[in-house]
Amino acid sequence: MTGAAMKRGRSGAVGIGAGVVLLFLATASLGANANTDSNDVTALNVFYTTMNSPPQLKNWVSQNADPCGQSWNGITCLGSRVTTIKLSGMGLNGTLGYNMNLLTALVQLDMSNNNLGGSDIPYNLPPNLEKLNLAGNHFTGTTPYSISQMFALKDLNLAHNQISTISDMFNQLTNLTTMDLSYNAFSANIPQSFNSLTSLTTLYLQNNQFSGTIDVLANLPLTDLNIANNRFTGWVPDKLKKIRTLQTAGNSFSNGPAPPPPPGTTSPPQGPQRPALPSRNGNNGSSDSGSKHSKLKGGAVAGIVICLLVVSAIVAFFVIKRKSWKLSRGRDPEQNEPLSPLASGLKQMKSIKIISTIGKDQLQKTVSMSLKPPTKIDMHKSFDENDLTSKSVTRKISLSSIRTPAYTVADLQVATGSFSANNFISEGSFGRVFKAQLNDQKVLAVKKINFSAFPSYPSDLFIELVANISRLNHPNLAELVGYCSEHGQCLLVYEFYENGSLHDLLNLVDDQSKPLSWNNRVKIALGSARALEYLHETCSPSVIHKNFKSSNILLDNELNPHLSDSGYADLIPNQEFQESEENSGYRAPELTMSGQYSLKSDVYSFGVVMLELLTGRKPFDRSRPRSEQSLVRWATPQLHDIDALDQMVDPALQGLYPSKSLSRFADAIALCVQAEPEFRPPMSEVVQSLVRLVQRANITRMSSSENYSRRHSESGDYVL
Structure with a gap:
């Protein structure tokens, strides 16, 4: 072999060897990355970023990450899956990741005693947690609805934050x-779904602002309960007084004996034996019932039970026969005739039948009667025989669900100047709105519902509408403060918001009005997104808005948004309403085919409102060239082109916006207005994207100018 040939052979061998080495390294690299599940890696990368890449997590990385293979600090794995995250007391800031629901094998998350938060707890928490500890941080807002889906959850700790709203979401947490x-800002009553916590032994609610009674806790297997320093009233149930550790100081409980339970209710059994005729306070109480029963022979007990059953059957038989005889004579057997407890079921069935047969005028009379103050209604008195509506089951159910005060037509006529043109504010999809000033100088907005536009939904069901709206409670929803239904009028009374609607602020520009700054536009988008997130993901069942648009976003004197017309979903509009030019620009493409609204159609409408904030244009504008009349069709192709974006921005901004913030805002819009509903994100993800936009901008601002930061943070404005 020649020297040249030998040289070529050696070169080839070297090349092959190098190739083998490179292949080995690549394989080793792939093997290392394969140590951790890809979804877990993705979630922890985002988590690391949203915590602002903290230096105290020294072995965490955001590139080529392998949490299990690299033994990240605070991470425990089982095989390739992350099962535990424990990062307590490490001075971490930022927030939790927005996609932590990818951590499906995680059973314990402990982020206690850090500086996380400054906003709501993210919605997408790991779904299979057994222990969740976020205590000692700065979280605010609402408890996320995703907690209600953690069926395996045993230990929940949200203490020492600033969370203000607790959702009624505990129905399925039977393992908790x-x-x-404790030590939050919770108010209102304890959620009724607490009574489903059948395994709960330890509960700490101290140092909040809870109100109402604690009766919902009476039948829980509690051994340790602290409810000190709240605003509870009523009585401490006897069962709770017997638990091992109980702290109730700092409330307004009554010291006297508790009242008896309402008629028709029964106390749960106290033991394995159940006396036939229990006495509440006498010598035959539950404490000695066992000894007395032990003195009775089995035959005697059986004889008593059989006699009672026979007597009850005879009574029921004659009651039913008597009612049948009166019905055949054309007489209502319910009038002035007290029924036995055994016949109470028949009474309810008869009441429902009466409602279904009376005319519209009589049903309207029922609705009007139900608006009288509760103090003037004696629910136990005998009503006149001709008043068939006074026994309405529907009326009682509706009243029990409404906590909003009722106004009279006379009061609202005075407050609105008989609904004069001078007090007219606007006319929306469901009626006209008037400004009202009460005697205490408080200014309100009164909406006259126009049921004639919705023939399939008569005004008889107005009370049900009020009940639906009154259950909604979020700082970014327009607040319902009262209602009225008298003399055929259906009126809703809301807080008055001084800056009107977003639609007007964007389009009715005059010499005195100032254009919305970019900071305020982001603020409005984020607040509106939070309102939809609440309706979609906190309310149970979810609430579809169906009419989300800029004219339904009302702005207070600090330009905080308040979404109106929430809870109107059952007022299904007619075809002319759906196809009106005013609403066509907000309507998701799938509605043209199916006509069926969904959560994702709300997301599309939200994207359109974001486009309005970005461009200052109307969703549909016939005055523009044909190619620009539909805002979505015109804007969508340009959302990912930074040069085109600059040309799209509302000229009123005069170029005063950061390009990075604009680009991220446009990215969120593009996701929301996708033609296919399944590709649109849930509102929780939209909220998180806007939160990250604000957080990144704030970090940049702080590093560039501390004084500038302090000045604007004190004003409550975003600097983006």
Whole structure:
């Protein structure tokens, strides 16, 4: 072999060897990355970023990450899956990741005693947690609805935050044994779904602003309960007085004996034996019932039970025969005739039948009667025989669900100047709105519902509409403060918001008005997104808005948004309404085919409102060239082109906006207005994207100018 040939052979061998080495390294690299599930890697990368890449997590990385293979600090794995995250007391800031629901094998998350938060707890928490500890941080807002889906959850600790709203979401948390919600800003009553916490032994609610009674806790297997320093009233149930550790100081409980339970209710059994005729306070109480029963022979007990059953059957038989005889004579057997408890079921069935047969005028009379103050209604008195509506089951159910005060037509006529043109504010999809000033100088907005536009939904069901709206409670929803239904009028009374609607602020520009700054536009978008997130993901069942648009976003004197017309979903509009030019620009493409609204159609409408904020244009504008009349069709192709974006921005901004913030805002819009509903994100993801936009901008601002930061943070404005 020649020297040249030998040289070529050696070169070839070297090349092959190098190739083998490179292949080995690549394989080793792939093997290392394969140590951790890809979804877990993605979630932890985002988590690391949203915590602002903290230096105290020294072995965490955002590139080529392998949490299990690299033994990240605070991470425990089982095989390739992350099962535990424990990062307590490490001075971490930022927030939780927005996609932590990818951590499906995680059973314990402990981020206690850090500086996380400054906003709501993210919605997408790991779904299979057994222990969740976020205590000692700065979270605010609402408890996320995703907690309600953690069926395996045993230990929940949200103490020492600033969370203000607790959702009624505990129906399925039957494995929860310990819950600590102390030292927050919770108010209102304890959620009714607490009575489903059948495994709960330890509950801490101290140092909040809870109100109402604690009766919902009476039948829970509690051994340790602290409800000190709240605003509870009523009585401490006897069962709770017997638990091992109980702290109730700092409330307004009554010291006297508790009242008897309402008629028709029964106390749960106290033991394995159940006396036939229990006495509440006498010598035959539950404490000695066992000894007395032990003195009775089995035959005697059986004889008593059989006699009672026979007597009850005879009574029921004659009651039913008597009612049948009166019905055949054309007489209502319910009038002035007290029914036995055994016949109470028949009474309810008869009441429902009466409602279904009376005319519209009589049903309107029922609705009007139900608006009288509760103090003037004696629910136990005998009504006149001709008043068939006074026994309405529907009326009682509706009243029990409404906590909003009722106004009279006379009061609202005075407050609005008989609904004069001078007090006219606007006319929306469901009626006209008037400004009202009460005697205490408080200014309100009164909406006259126009049911004639919706023939399939008569005004008889107005009370049900009020009940639906009154259950909604979020700082970014327009607040319902009262209602009225008298003399054929259906009126809703709301808070008055001084800056009107977003639609007017964007389009009715005059010499005195100032254009919305970019900071305020982001602020409005984020607040409106939070309102939809609440309706979609906190309310149970979810609430579809169906009419989300800029004219339904009302702005207070600090330009905080308040979404109106929430809870109107059952007022299904007619075809002319759906196809009106005013609403066509907000309507998702799938509605043209199916006509069926969904959560994703709301997301599309939200994207259109974001486009209005970005461009200052109307969703549909016939005055523009044909290619620009539909805002979505015109804007969508340009959302990912930074040069085109600059040309799209509302000229009123005069170029005063950061390009990065604009680009991220446009990215969120593009996701929301996708033609296919399944590709649109849930509102929780939209909220998180806007939160990250604000957080990144704030970090940049702080690093560039501390004084500038302090000045604007004190004003409550975003600097983006």
